Amino acid sequence: PVQMSSSPPGSLSDTASKAMSHPCASPLSPSNGEYQYLSDFFLLVCKSPSVVKDYIQEAKAHMNQSCQDMGSDLSLTSHYVNVQLSQREILRSGKNTNKDLDKELVIMGDTDRQKSLLGQSHVRIFKGSNGDKPRRYIMLLGNAGMGKTTLIRKLCLDWSRDCIPQFDFVFFLDGKALSLTEPTNSLQTLLLNLSSFAPVCMDPDAVYAQILAATKRVLIIFDGFGELRDYEILLQTLEKDLISSLQKDSKAQTYTVRQLYSAILQRVLLPGCTLLLSTRPRGTASQLLRRTDSLLEVCGFTPTDIEIYLSQYFTDPGLRASALDRLKNCSYLHLLCWNPGLCRLVCLVLEQCKGLEVLPRTLTGLCHQVLQERELLSQLSSLAWDGVKANSSILPTGRTVSAKLKAFGHRTGLFFSYHLRTRQVVSNRAFLQTLPFQSGQKGRRRPQREELELTQRFAVGLLFYNRTELQRLHSYTETAFRDMVAAKQALVTKHLEGLSHGDLNPAQVLEACHYVYEVSSTHGDGSRNSGSTQLVAHLAANLPEVLTFHGVPLKPSDMFPVQNILERGGTKGRQFCLDLENSGIQISGLRSLVGLNNINTFRACIADVITLWEQLEQSGEEGLLQGMVSKFKIHPLKATQVCHIEHLAKLVNIHTHKKLSDSLYSNVISDEGAESLADVLPHMASLTNLDVKYNKLTDVGAQSLGASLKNCKKMKTLRMWNQCIPYGVFERLQQHDNRILLQ
Numbered sequence: 001p002v003q004m005s006s007s008p009p010g011s012l013s014d015t016a017s018k019a020m021s022h023p024c025a026s027p028l029s030p031s032n033g034e035y036q037y038l039s040d041f042f043l044l045v046c047k048s049p050s051v052v053k054d055y056i057q058e059a060k061a062h063m064n065q066s067c068q069d070m071g072s073d074l075s076l077t078s079h080y081v082n083v084q085l086s087q088r089e090i091l092r093s094g095k096n097t098n099k100d101l102d103k104e105l106v107i108m109g110d111t112d113r114q115k116s117l118l119g120q121s122h123v124r125i126f127k128g129s130n131g132d133k134p135r136r137y138i139m140l141l142g143n144a145g146m147g148k149t150t151l152i153r154k155l156c157l158d159w160s161r162d163c164i165p166q167f168d169f170v171f172f173l174d175g176k177a178l179s180l181t182e183p184t185n186s187l188q189t190l191l192l193n194l195s196s197f198a199p200v201c202m203d204p205d206a207v208y209a210q211i212l213a214a215t216k217r218v219l220i221i222f223d224g225f226g227e228l229r230d231y232e233i234l235l236q237t238l239e240k241d242l243i244s245s246l247q248k249d250s251k252a253q254t255y256t257v258r259q260l261y262s263a264i265l266q267r268v269l270l271p272g273c274t275l276l277l278s279t280r281p282r283g284t285a286s287q288l289l290r291r292t293d294s295l296l297e298v299c300g301f302t303p304t305d306i307e308i309y310l311s312q313y314f315t316d317p318g319l320r321a322s323a324l325d326r327l328k329n330c331s332y333l334h335l336l337c338w339n340p341g342l343c344r345l346v347c348l349v350l351e352q353c354k355g356l357e358v359l360p361r362t363l364t365g366l367c368h369q370v371l372q373e374r375e376l377l378s379q380l381s382s383l384a385w386d387g388v389k390a391n392s393s394i395l396p397t398g399r400t401v402s403a404k405l406k407a408f409g410h411r412t413g414l415f416f417s418y419h420l421r422t423r424q425v426v427s428n429r430a431f432l433q434t435l436p437f438q439s440g441q442k443g444r445r446r447p448q449r450e451e452l453e454l455t456q457r458f459a460v461g462l463l464f465y466n467r468t469e470l471q472r473l474h475s476y477t478e479t480a481f482r483d484m485v486a487a488k489q490a491l492v493t494k495h496l497e498g499l500s501h502g503d504l505n506p507a508q509v510l511e512a513c514h515y516v517y518e519v520s521s522t523h524g525d526g527s528r529n530s531g532s533t534q535l536v537a538h539l540a541a542n543l544p545e546v547l548t549f550h551g552v553p554l555k556p557s558d559m560f561p562v563q564n565i566l567e568r569g570g571t572k573g574r575q576f577c578l579d580l581e582n583s584g585i586q587i588s589g590l591r592s593l594v595g596l597n598n599i600n601t602f603r604a605c606i607a608d609v610i611t612l613w614e615q616l617e618q619s620g621e622e623g624l625l626q627g628m629v630s631k632f633k634i635h636p637l638k639a640t641q642v643c644h645i646e647h648l649a650k651l652v653n654i655h656t657h658k659k660l661s662d663s664l665y666s667n668v669i670s671d672e673g674a675e676s677l678a679d680v681l682p683h684m685a686s687l688t689n690l691d692v693k694y695n696k697l698t699d700v701g702a703q704s705l706g707a708s709l710k711n712c713k714k715m716k717t718l719r720m721w722n723q724c725i726p727y728g729v730f731e732r733l734q735q736h737d738n739r740i741l742l743q
Contacts, residue, residue, distance in 0.1 A: 051203045052210045056168055062199035063170070064160035067153040079312050080154055081305045083147055083340070085118045085125065085140075088295040101141075101228055101285040105295075107553060107582045109605030110590075112643055117299070125155070125296065126166065126219075126274060134166075135294040139285075140278040142298035144454075145341025148278040151298060152223050155276075156197060159219075167274070168210075168217040172196040173264075175224035177257050187250040187269055190260045208251070215272035220264060222275070228283035234262045235287035243268055265291075300338040300556070309340070313347045323350040330359045331560060333366065338556040345370050362521050363454065364461030379405055453511065461518030463488050464532050492519075496535055501542045506552040510562065512539060517561035540569035548579035559589040563596070570598035578602040587612050594631060595624060601633045606647035610654065634673075645677065645684045674701030678708035681715070691719040699729040706733040706740060717741050 068075045089106045108116060118124045126135055142148045152172070159170045171191050185194065188208045192201045201207055211218055225231060238259070246255070246263050263269040265277075277288075281297070301309065307324060314320035327334050327350065337343035349369045353359060360366045383401075463485060496515060504512065516539045520532045543565065566576060578593060581603050585593075591612055594602045609632055616625040634651075674697050681687070692705075702725045709718055719741050721730060734740045 051206045052168075055199075055201055055203070055207050058199045059169070059197075060160040060162075063156050063197045066197045067157045067160070070150070070153075076150070076153055076157060079309070080150065081301065081309050081312075081340070082154075083151065083301065083305060084299040085151075086113055086297045086299050087116045087118065088141065088297050090289060090295065100283055101289075102281045102553070104285075104289075105281065107551065107584045109584065109608045110587045111605070111607040111611050113299075113584065118296070125276070125294075126164075134274070136272075136274050137292050138274070138276045138294045138296065139288060139292045140276060140296050140298065141281045142278070143280055143339075145339045146298045146300060147340040148298055149223055150340070152221055152276070152278060156221075164219075166217065167219040168214065170219045170221065171198070172221045172223065173261065175222065175226070175230060178230075178261065180257050183256045183259075184253055185255050185257055185260060186253045187246075187255075187260055187263075189253060190257065194257065211270070215270045216274075218270060218273040220270070220273055220275055222261070222265075222277045225277070225279050228279050228281075228285045228288065231265065231277060231279060232284065232287050234258070234265050235291075236262075238262055238266060238268065267291075301340055301343060303334075306334070306337045306343060309337075309343055310347060310350075313344075314351075319351075319354070322354075323347070326350060326353075326359060330361065332361055332557070333359060335557045335560055336363070336366070342366075342557075362461055362518050364458050364465060364518050365521075367458050368462070368465065380409060453514075457514050457518050460492055460515050463492060464519045493535060497538050501539075502544050506549045509543070509547065510549060510552055510554075510558060513561040513565050514558075517564055521564075536565070536568055537572075540565050540574060541572060543569065543574075543576070545575065546577045546579070549583045549585075550579050551582045554580070554583040554585040554589065556586055556589060559585075559592055563592055566593070566596055566598065570596065574598060575600050578604075580604040587615070591615075594628060599631060601631050603633055606634065606644070606651050610647070610650055645680050645687060648677070649684075649687050649690065670696040671698055671701035671704070675704045678704040681705075681708045682711040684712075687712075688714055688716045690715065690717070693719050693721050695720075695722060696724065697722060698724045699726055702729060702733060706737060709737050709739065715739060 068077060070076055070079060086108075088108075090104050091106055125138060128134055140148055140151070155164070156170060156172060158164055159167060164170075169191075172195055173190070174196055177194055180194075188204060191211065192198055192204050192207065222231075242259065243263075245252070246259075246268055250269055260269070264273075265275070306327075310323055310327065311320055314323050327337070327346065333346050333349075337346055345366055349360065349366060352369065360369050467482075467485065496512065499512065501509070501512070516535050520536045547566075549562075569576065575598050577600050579602070580590065580593070583604075585604065585608070587608050590604055590608060593599065594604070609628075613625060613628060616622075616628060673695075674692075677692075681690075697705075697720060702720055705718065705720060709715060717739055718737075721742050730740075730742070734742075
């Protein structure tokens with residue numbers, strides 16, 4: 001007879017029921033060693049539900065309390081902002097390339113990015129789309145400060161409150177534990193002893209047995225890995241002997257943390273569990289991409305999120321209102337707040353200033369304001385440099401840290417404590433390790449790329465900072481200090497002025513704009529010295545007329561320095577053509593840049609441009625709308641994704657029905673664009689009518705589209721006549737396919 005179970009699949013009761021009915025649990029089973037082991041295992045599971053349930057409740061209570069503490073007297077409940085997550089996709093080139101992940105990711109326009117958001121419920125992280133099977137191998141992406149760890153803490157908190165019921169167990173494994181190199185661990189001790197937020201387990205054997213019996217109800221989170229390379233190393237194939245040993249007896253305390261992490265990530269251990277891996281999207285990820293079934297990215301703060309964060313940070317209504325008003329009046333700081341980590345620093349500065357001082361206008365000014373306690377800054381720099389030399393982020397054994405220094409480090413976000421059972425780890429050396437006054441000549445290890453970029457901007461800006469303020473940060477004599485700063489300023493100026501701007505790639509052009517902005521706007525008194533003014537003028541005069549940021553993800557905080565340089569060029573009569581395609585620029589940033597008077601033409605995501613047009617039309621800004629329409633160019637069109645055709649179809653529809661201006665005809669598609677269209681048209685099942693009349697097609701482009709039409713069974717009409725297509729060619733195409741129309 002078939003035994004029916006009323007318990008949910010994989011639950012404790014269901015597992016126990018199956019164990020009792022299993023032939024290996026019967027005393028009449030064969031007495032060989034394997035059956036005896038299985039018998040002991042299932043009997044352990046049979047008696048464990050109450051013990052395991054008690055442990056799960058203890059784990060939830062402990063995790064609830066631990067995840068709440070964000071340091072500096074901040075709690076997760078009162079200061080968490082529910083940021084959005086975006087589903088990312090990979091460019092499938094068909095080749096086994098080893099490009100960096102950030103080069104492999106499809107850069108979505110703002111309009112498409114909004115459509116890809118998962119919504120406010122982060123439980124959807126684990127659900128498949130359109131009824132697909134649940135996601136089991138999930139990669140969570142986000143640059144430094146974007147809130148990956150905070151989001152993970154919120155997920156753990158939600159689990160502790162029974163909001164993620166599909167998991168009985170959640171284990172948080174930190175990358176910092178890889179520094180524990182002794183081969184004294186087992187899978188059981190790793191999960192129940194070394195994982196963060198794990199309580200003391202009174203009956204580890206019973207709990208571990210349940211984990212093995214229901215791996216599909218286990219979530220393992222990997223966090224604290226600075227770069228993709230760390231995961232890629234762990235995914236290198238394990239030795240066969242090690243695999244056999246792990247599968248035979250994972251309870252043996254003879255393994256390193258690294259070996260156990262590798263075995264979990266490679267599905268040697270707990271193959272049915274769900275894995276959530278957080279990392280920054282830098283470096284190659286060929287091994288990960290073969291295993292991952294979901295790529296998610298943490299989105300930054302929206303303007304609404306920023307207001308929510310400030311309203312939670314400033315509990316006093318008067319301070320809150322003042323802080324919000326002052327921030328809205330400081331455009332650059334407001335844009336920096338897109339990054340949650342920098343938003344916290346901005347709040348610190350707003351709290352310090354309390355309406356009496358001028359707010360900083362640059363990253364350099366912000367960092368200087370936060371780190372102006374010289375004695376503590378020096379101590380932190382020393383700690384950071386010790387870590388750089390030792391290639392470690394763990395606080396050295398025997399090194400004492402005062403309570404005041406700890407409080408300062410936590411308050412500024414430079415210290416994070418990870419609760420490993422064996423020792424405490426201090427991470428995030430941030431930008432301190434490359435301060436020009438603290439670095440040595442040898443042994444420096446290159447930090448994460450985005451950290452390096454911020455550090456270099458800060459260091460360059462610091463050289464041109466208010467000299468009186470800057471002198472407080474060191475112990476040089478006045479003469480030595482003056483000579484040192486002058487020499488370094490000369491080197492920076494020579495380097496920036498010596499750049500061949502026409503040879504710079506888009507990312508380097510963006511960095512040059514950031515450097516010059518930091519140099520030109522960092523003086524505490526609002527003044528500029530002759531050297532910084534010279535750099536601004538030089539860059540504005542030498543940027544290429546066709547300025548491209550194609551393929552470079554543009555953050556909100558990138559807009560201000562670029563706009564600043566373009567405006568400066570406009571005062572000198574410079575005109576520019578902007579290429580913003582595949583940059584992911586937000587629509588608000590698109591409006592700021594292409595609305596400048598000295599922008600002749602621009603290229604950008606068609607869907608975002610249409611959205612901007614619609615916004616301007618709704619707000620009655622006819623003059624600006626007319627300028628935006630006249631400046632927009634998409635020639636030559638390159639359609640590399642299906643969404644590009646969808647965007648083009650919408651653009652054609654706007655033109656056909658005269659919904660906007662007529663400067664849309666005759667600037668769109670050439671033969672090259674037609675060939676790109678022809679490649680992707682067969683994949684556009686939703687496109688039934690395409691009108692590309694009065695463009696720049698010749699007989700070459702027309703024949704490409706005609707040939708592609710054979711594979712477009714749902715296409716009803718294709719209109720593509722213009723004077724460049726010989727009538728004989730057009731007539732022959734019509735004879736082969738009557739869906740090709742003249743008008």
